[in-house]
Amino acid sequence: MVKTAEVVIIGGGISGCAIAYNLAKKGVKDVVVIEKGYLASGATGSCGAGIRQQWGTEMNCKIAKMSCEFFETANEELQYDGDIEFKQGGYLLLASTDKEHEQFKKNVELQNSLGIHSRMLNLDEAKKIVPHLNTEGLVSTAFYEKDGHLNPFHATEAYGKAAERLGAKIYKYTEVTGIEVENGRVKKVKTDKGDIETKVVVNAAGGHSQVIAEMAGVDIPVYSERHQILVTEPLEPLLEPMLMSFSLNIYCQQVPHGGFIMGRGDDTEPRDLRVTSSWQFLDEMIKTATRVLPPLKKARLLRQWAGLYNMTPDRQPIYGKVDEVEGFYLAVGFSGHGFMFGPATGLLMAEYILGEEPTINIDMLGLKRFESGDLILEPSVV
Amino acid sequence: MLEKTGVPTKEQIDSAFPSEERMKKGPFVVVECFQKIPCNPCFTACNRDGIKAFEDINDLPDVDHDNCNGCTLCVSKCPGLAIFVVDMTYSEDKALLKIPYEFLPLPQEGDRVMGLSHGGEEVEKVEVIKVQNPKGFDKTPVISLAVSKDKVKVIRSIKVPKERDRSEDEIVCRCSDVTLEEVRELIRTGHTTFDEIKKISRIGMGPCQGRTCSQLVIREIASITGQDPSSLLPGTYRQIVKSLEMGKVIEALEKEEQENK
Numbered sequence: 001m002v003k004t005a006e007v008v009i010i011g012g013g014i015s016g017c018a019i020a021y022n023l024a025k026k027g028v029k030d031v032v033v034i035e036k037g038y039l040a041s042g043a044t045g046s047c048g049a050g051i052r053q054q055w056g057t058e059m060n061c062k063i064a065k066m067s068c069e070f071f072e073t074a075n076e077e078l079q080y081d082g083d084i085e086f087k088q089g090g091y092l093l094l095a096s097t098d099k100e101h102e103q104f105k106k107n108v109e110l111q112n113s114l115g116i117h118s119r120m121l122n123l124d125e126a127k128k129i130v131p132h133l134n135t136e137g138l139v140s141t142a143f144y145e146k147d148g149h150l151n152p153f154h155a156t157e158a159y160g161k162a163a164e165r166l167g168a169k170i171y172k173y174t175e176v177t178g179i180e181v182e183n184g185r186v187k188k189v190k191t192d193k194g195d196i197e198t199k200v201v202v203n204a205a206g207g208h209s210q211v212i213a214e215m216a217g218v219d220i221p222v223y224s225e226r227h228q229i230l231v232t233e234p235l236e237p238l239l240e241p242m243l244m245s246f247s248l249n250i251y252c253q254q255v256p257h258g259g260f261i262m263g264r265g266d267d268t269e270p271r272d273l274r275v276t277s278s279w280q281f282l283d284e285m286i287k288t289a290t291r292v293l294p295p296l297k298k299a300r301l302l303r304q305w306a307g308l309y310n311m312t313p314d315r316q317p318i319y320g321k322v323d324e325v326e327g328f329y330l331a332v333g334f335s336g337h338g339f340m341f342g343p344a345t346g347l348l349m350a351e352y353i354l355g356e357e358p359t360i361n362i363d364m365l366g367l368k369r370f371e372s373g374d375l376i377l378e379p380s381v382v
Numbered sequence: 383m384l385e386k387t388g389v390p391t392k393e394q395i396d397s398a399f400p401s402e403e404r405m406k407k408g409p410f411v412v413v414e415c416f417q418k419i420p421c422n423p424c425f426t427a428c429n430r431d432g433i434k435a436f437e438d439i440n441d442l443p444d445v446d447h448d449n450c451n452g453c454t455l456c457v458s459k460c461p462g463l464a465i466f467v468v469d470m471t472y473s474e475d476k477a478l479l480k481i482p483y484e485f486l487p488l489p490q491e492g493d494r495v496m497g498l499s500h501g502g503e504e505v506e507k508v509e510v511i512k513v514q515n516p517k518g519f520d521k522t523p524v525i526s527l528a529v530s531k532d533k534v535k536v537i538r539s540i541k542v543p544k545e546r547d548r549s550e551d552e553i554v555c556r557c558s559d560v561t562l563e564e565v566r567e568l569i570r571t572g573h574t575t576f577d578e579i580k581k582i583s584r585i586g587m588g589p590c591q592g593r594t595c596s597q598l599v600i601r602e603i604a605s606i607t608g609q610d611p612s613s614l615l616p617g618t619y620r621q622i623v624k625s626l627e628m629g630k631v632i633e634a635l636e637k638e639e640q641e642n643k
Binding site for chain 1: 573575577578581582584587588589591620621622625626627628629631632635
């Protein structure tokens with residue numbers, strides 16, 4: 001293991017690997033990624049891997065759009081010899097109440113103003129896209145055909161390999177045990193395989209970001225919530241877009257391989273970094289999924305797992321520096337959409353760390369917003 | 383001994399060989415059948431009375447080495463893989479030994495492989511002279527080996543070298559159609575745990591949930607990285623253990639609701 005590095009990134013998920021790739025591409029020589037397990041073994045690899053641009057805040061829309069556009073050409077850009085399996089089947093968001101319908105209309109307006117050409121669809125129109133959709137109890141839908149889904153393992157692998165080709169080093173199965181701070185600036189990252197001296201540390205630890213921040217003596221306003229998910233056996237193509245409902249609390253997608261992946265949120269879920277699975281989730285998930293898409297009753301469920309949403313109070317990520325500890329940067333608190341924001345996280349954080357002109361100004365997503373109370377709540381999260 | 387280990391005694395093996403004189407005349411059959419079972423395909427396979435007609439189907443085959451010309455027809459027919467052909471006149475120092483061989487992959491002509499004894503012990507390296515696998519042999523190929531003359535009573539099988547252990551396009555994961563070659567390539571490119579290989583290749587994500595493939599993959603990791611298989615991380619097991627139709631869960635929940643009313 002190296003003894004020194006210009007930048008040490010903690011976390012080998014999509015964020016960490018994308019930041020490493022962008023830094024290396026911009027010419028930073030010694031970029032190191034430390035990963036406790038293997039690439040995408042945390043939140044990245046556990047997520048539903050939907051790619052959505054239909055958000056309710058301007059920043060989330062912009063970041064999502066930029067990321068989605070990157071994914072469209074990621075295989076070539078990252079010179080990946082595999083396939084990230086990006087399928088743009090759209091996202092069909094279901095409104096079950098008038099209030100939700102009004103919110104969607106507002107969101108669509110905002111999205112359209114930012115170049116995201118989403119639109120409201122009535123239930124008949126929605127049925128044309130998803131013939132098996134049970135529209136009972138629904139009011140309207142919103143749809144954008146450029147949203148989609150991709151394979152989180154291949155996407156992270158693509159970034160990781162590209163970063164390594166540019167000279168970055170990735171240490172798998174290496175656990176960060178401490179961060180040494182001296183005179184208000186980072187000095188060293190300690191791991192179970194040795195210590196690395198560095199002036200720049202990036203916390204991209206996903207569900208474990210608060211643990212890493214604590215090591216540097218920084219308290220960040222995030223918590224990790226368990227979110228569960230399941231997959232069925234592969235079925236014939238039945239569902240083109242991702243189906244999502246905030247009030248019914250479900251997202252459900254048929255991936256190219258044929259399996260249905262679905263999950264839901266539950267704010268009574270444990271917040272102790274547990275990623276075990278529960279029967280209660282299965283019961284509730286199956287009830288909702290078979291109601292929305294009745295043919296799923298015949299589908300055989302195969303496997304369930306869980307991952308961590310690293311939640312912030314406004315459900316927008318925290319990007320940027322930490323005033324008390326010089327050289328300590330955050331790319332955390334993605335609140336369940338860190339995977340789909342990966343490409344933007346990589347580029348924007350690299351620009352920020354190097355002091356370059358930002359492609360998107362991320363100052364309003366800094367840690368400071370929680371002190372000043374300038375929070376714009378993202379309304380659209382499952 | 384035979385009953386316990388499957389290995390015949392020296393006397394039994396000797397009894398299957400013809401006289402020195404007959405051996406000098408050319409190829410002959412060696413029928414190492416020492417257990418009375420109701421079985422006679424060797425007799426029906428032979429078209430020159432090399433094996434005499436059975437009075438009782440439980441009889442041991444009675445070989446007439448004068449009629450036998452070592453044609454090998456009976457070798458692939460014996461369900462017990464107990465018939466061999468030996469030709470002591472093959473060359474100055476080597477005899478030709480033909481064995482039935484039902485493992486995959488088959489060796490290739492010209493390969494040097496390890497000859498194994500009745501009990502599986504390594505004996506000597508032998509050259510593969512011919513591999514016969516016509517349809518008529520019904521998936522019991524016959525391999526011709528050049529062996530030292532003093533080993534014709536000892537060598538009865540072969541071990542194909544590791545790199546041709548199994549053919550590379552063999553499917554390791556039947557649920558997701560992942561081949562051995564793909565698994566090996568992933569290991570070589572740094573995916574050194576089952577979970578890493580699973581996530582990238584979908585191996586173990588199918589209906590069997592890794593029941594078939596996980597041990598095979600771990601064995602490959604061990605062999606390529608030189609680690610002890612028992613020291614390697616097994617894959618993460620996810621519930622549910624067996625696939626379940628979602629409608630069944632709904633039925634159960636509805637029933638429960640009824641009962642609670």
